[in-house]
Amino acid sequence: GEPAEQWQYDGHGWLREISHLSEGHRVAVHYGYDDKGRLTSERQTVKNPETGELLWQHETKQAYNEQGLANRVTPDSLPPVEWLTYGSGYLAGMKLGGTPLVEYTRDRLHRET
Numbered sequence: 001g002e003p004a005e006q007w008q009y010d011g012h013g014w015l016r017e018i019s020h021l022s023e024g025h026r027v028a029v030h031y032g033y034d035d036k037g038r039l040t041s042e043r044q045t046v047k048n049p050e051t052g053e054l055l056w057q058h059e060t061k062q063a064y065n066e067q068g069l070a071n072r073v074t075p076d077s078l079p080p081v082e083w084l085t086y087g088s089g090y091l092a093g094m095k096l097g098g099t100p101l102v103e104y105t106r107d108r109l110h111r112e113t
Contacts, residue, residue, distance in 0.1 A: 002026075002049070012037065024049055038064055 008017040014037060019028035025046050032041035043059040063072035069089050074080040079097025086092050090110050093103035105113050 021049070022046075025055065034064075036068070038062070038068070038070075 002021070005020045006018070007015065010016050012033075014033055015031055017028055017030045019026055021027070026049050028045050028047070030041075030043040030045065031039060032043075034040050039062055041059060041061045043057060045054060046056040047054055057076075059076050061074045062070055063074075065071040065085065067089065069085060070083070071085065072080050072082045079099075082095040083091060084093040084095065084103075087110070090106065091104060092106075094101045107113050
C-alpha cells in the first residue's frame with residue numbers, strides 16, 4: 001500500500017511537502033520558498049485517499065522586508081499581521097490588518113521605555 005509518511009524535497013534540498021495518513025486520509029503540509037530560500041507559504045491539506053478530493057485546506061503566507069526579515073504573515077481569509085521594525089530589525093510595533101495593536105518606544109540604546 002501507500003507509505004504512511006512521505007517527505008518530498010526539491011532540487012535545492014528544501015522540504016516541499018510532508019504528509020501522513022490519518023484515519024485513512026492523506027494529511028499534508030506543502031511549503032513554498034522564494035529564490036533566497038525563505039519560507040513564503042505553508043498550505044495544509046486533507047484529501048480523500050480514494051478520490052483525491054480536497055476535503056480541507058488552510059494556507060498562511062509570509063513576506064519579508066528589504067533587509068530579509070520576516071515582517072508580515074497572512075493566514076487564510078484573515079487580516080495580515082505586520083511587524084513594524086527599524087534599524088537592524090528592532091521591533092517598533094505590530095498591526096493587524098492595518099490597525100495598530102501595539103507600539104514600543106525606545107531610548108537611544110534601543111531599550112524599551
